[in-house]
Amino acid sequence: MDILLLTVGFGFMIVGIFGSFMPVLPGPSLSWIGLVLLYFTNAVPANYWILGITLVITFAISVLDYIIPAKGTKKFGGSSYGIWGTNIGLIVGIFAPIPFGFIIGPFVGAFIGELIYDNKDHGRAFKAATGSFLGFLAGSFMKFVICMMYLGLFLWIVWEHKSYLF
Numbered sequence: 001m002d003i004l005l006l007t008v009g010f011g012f013m014i015v016g017i018f019g020s021f022m023p024v025l026p027g028p029s030l031s032w033i034g035l036v037l038l039y040f041t042n043a044v045p046a047n048y049w050i051l052g053i054t055l056v057i058t059f060a061i062s063v064l065d066y067i068i069p070a071k072g073t074k075k076f077g078g079s080s081y082g083i084w085g086t087n088i089g090l091i092v093g094i095f096a097p098i099p100f101g102f103i104i105g106p107f108v109g110a111f112i113g114e115l116i117y118d119n120k121d122h123g124r125a126f127k128a129a130t131g132s133f134l135g136f137l138a139g140s141f142m143k144f145v146i147c148m149m150y151l152g153l154f155l156w157i158v159w160e161h162k163s164y165l166f
Contacts, residue, residue: 002041006158009037013151020143023065023094023102027143031150032058038154043164054150061146065139066090072135073110078128085113086132106132 012034019025032054039046069090070083078086086106093105110132114125 002043005037005041009034009154012037013147013154017144017147017151020147021140023090026062028058028061028146028150031147031154035150035154038157043161044157050153054153057146061143065143068139068142069106069132069135072131072133072138073128074131076127076131076134077124078110078114078131079117081113081117082110082125082128082132083113085109085111085116086135088113089132090136103133103136106136 012030015025016027016029016031016034019027019030021027035054036051038044039051066087069086073082073086086109089105089107089109089112090102091105092109093101093103095101096105098104107129111125111129114128115122118124
């Protein structure tokens with residue numbers, strides 16, 4: 001049973017890393033589930049401090065993932081229309097049947113939102129949309145780093161208890 005939990009937990013870690021770039025998959029949350037599965041094994045004693053701290057980090061990253069693109073739009077001169085456009089574009093982009101809709105959606109949403117706000121200033125709309133895109137990239141990078149840290153923690157724990165697991 002331990003080997004099954006270890007394998008499924010590692011699978012969650014890998015899917016979590018891919019999920020750090022794809023908004024359809026909650027990357028840090030999936031990686032955290034992989035850590036929890038590791039602690040369900042008989043060979044690894046439960047460490048509630050690690051699980052609690054990583055849960056708080058996962059929750060914070062999940063919240064920031066929605067805030068950062070909007071803040072990027074605001075930082076590059078976007079209005080509340082651009083911020084709303086970014087959030088709506090992200091949701092539409094996730095479900096749109098186009099390749100990379102989750103990347104294109106926030107950019108297009110911010111651009112359209114800014115054009116609704118002021119349809120004469122295309123340069124400002126493009127700048128705000130660029131801020132949205134950079135915010136998305138920053139959020140994805142942040143999630144990737146956290147998922148890689150969780151993978152490192154997972155592998156370290158497995159290494160520490162390998163004589164009991166295998």
